[in-house]
Amino acid sequence: MNMLPDDTGHADRSDDADPSPDRDVPDRIPFTPLISSQADLEEAWRRLMRPLGWSRRALWFLCLGDDDRPLPVIHEVSDLPEPFEPDDAAKAAELWRVMLDEFAPDGSLAVLLVRPGTGSPDPLDARIAAALYAACRRARVPTQVIHLAHDHAILPIPYDVVGQVSA
Known part of the structure; x- marks a missing residue:
């Protein structure tokens, strides 16, 4: 598609009807739902992290602004140390404190621990969560x-x- 302005200053979108696979691009509007409860946060994680399925443990996190909306960036800490x-x-909390001070001084942090497998949180999940x-x-x-x-x-x-859980 030609996105250069024409003589009127508007972009030429003449091939907007092109059904090619590369036209299947997600919306460019940031995902910024209001997260005012644990249920809202769980729903946000569901939307952001699909499809489910993980090959290793990792942490994902979002910074939420003082308006209870996520900043438009999601971060991954891959390959968690074992143990x-x-x-x-x-160390993670110190980094998060700096990030919040810089980008969302009155905000908060949302953390998602991911791992392969199924079931309820296991003792290792609980130990990681407790440490965090x-x-x-x-x-x-x-x-x-x-x-x-x-x-x-x-x-x-x-x-x-x-x-x-960790007992």
């Missing part, structure tokens, strides 16, 4: 409910149950 130590969580919650609390990073995505579902790992 995932509290020091790893502290604790590190974020120490670094003064306001954190939404951490979620887990695996091959079949996205599930919350709320702070008040991480101790119950």
Whole structure:
């Protein structure tokens, strides 16, 4: 498609009806839903992370502005260290504090832990979530409910149950 302006200053869209496969481009409008509850966040993760299915553990995160809308960038921390130590969580929380200070000073953080497999959060998922919650609390990073995505579902790992799962 020719996107150069014509003599009138408008772009020529004469081949807009072209049904070629490369025309199947997602909307360029950023995904910025209002996230005012855990259910809203879970729905946002479902929309952003489909199709489900993972080959390794990783973390994805979004910064939410003070208006409870995500900034238009999603980040991945791939290949989590094994074992995932509290020091790893502290380093992540320090980075997140800097990012929030820079881009969303009164905002918060949303974290998604991904892994292959199925089922409820397992003890390792809970230990990672507990380490992240604790590190974020120490670094003064306001954190939404951490979620887990695996091959079949996205599930919350709320702070008040991480101790119950990791036992």
